[in-house]
Amino acid sequence: MSLREFWIALQFLTRLPTPRIKDAEAGDLARAAIYFPAVGVVIGICLALIARILRGNDPWVIALAVLAAWIWITGALHLDGLGDVADAFGASHGKPDRFIDVLGDPHAGNFAVVAIALQIAAKLVLIAQLPPTLAPWALLVIPAWARWGTLLWSRLLLSLKPGLGASVANSVGWLMIGVWALALVVLAMFGARPTLLAVIVIPAIALYWQSRLGGITGDGLGASVEVTETLLLFACALSA
Numbered sequence: 230m231s232l233r234e235f236w237i238a239l240q241f242l243t244r245l246p247t248p249r250i251k252d253a254e255a256g257d258l259a260r261a262a263i264y265f266p267a268v269g270v271v272i273g274i275c276l277a278l279i280a281r282i283l284r285g286n287d288p289w290v291i292a293l294a295v296l297a298a299w300i301w302i303t304g305a306l307h308l309d310g311l312g313d314v315a316d317a318f319g320a321s322h323g324k325p326d327r328f329i330d331v332l333g334d335p336h337a338g339n340f341a342v343v344a345i346a347l348q349i350a351a352k353l354v355l356i357a358q359l360p361p362t363l364a365p366w367a368l369l370v371i372p373a374w375a376r377w378g379t380l381l382w383s384r385l386l387l388s389l390k391p392g393l394g395a396s397v398a399n400s401v402g403w404l405m406i407g408v409w410a411l412a413l414v415v416l417a418m419f420g421a422r423p424t425l426l427a428v429i430v431i432p433a434i435a436l437y438w439q440s441r442l443g444g445i446t447g448d449g450l451g452a453s454v455e456v457t458e459t460l461l462l463f464a465c466a467l468s469a
Contacts (some may be wrong), residue, residue, distance in 0.1 A: 243268060275298060299372075310451020378454065
């Protein structure tokens with residue numbers, strides 16, 4: 230673990246400015262994956278600050294600003310995965326081989342457009358419904374939980390395509406996954422207890438992928454991040 234790997238993780242998962250990384254190697258990103266939850270915390274801090282700065286304005290204005298920042302900071306990286314997975318499921322008709330083939334198509338189909346639109350609408354509504362006292366903590370912790378999920382899914386599930394998932398599975402051990410889980414539980418206990426639902430949601434998503442396809446892909450990881458964030462936002466909104 231090193232600061233250099235943290236910058237690589239931040240550079241991969243966000244559009245935030247980072248120091249220039251020289252002499253990058255093929256395995257650097259896999260080793261940097263251990264910092265994915267930390268990058269989630271950085272994203273969450275940015276979102277919580279926006280919500281705090283705009284506190285007192287109309288909830289829908291705050292929600293729109295937070296969501297726009299969320300999409301910009303992440304570069305719509307996981308939304309892209311969600312769209313690709315929606316297209317693949319829509320066209321594969323339950324056939325894993327066909328699912329992988331459709332994932333390779335760079336074009337966005339109807340399923341992708343609908344899935345992304347619904348996801349953006351869902352997040353906008355749920356952010357607007359967050360209780361004012363809970364919102365900053367929820368926005369801080371939820372991105373971190375979702376990116377912790379990528380470590381668990383990569384470790385538990387077979388990678389259906391060569392890529393980040395397979396590399397992370399071999400580079401992030403159970404000890405660090407457990408340490409991050411404990412840290413996020415403690416953080417959630419301070420002000421975002423509804424997000425503790427993540428300890429059920431994230432393994433449940435792993436079970437879904439295992440039963441549906443017998444593994445996961447990089448796009449599947451991105452889609453799962455989006456689903457996790459939405460479900461945790463829903464839990465926090467319901468807590469009102």
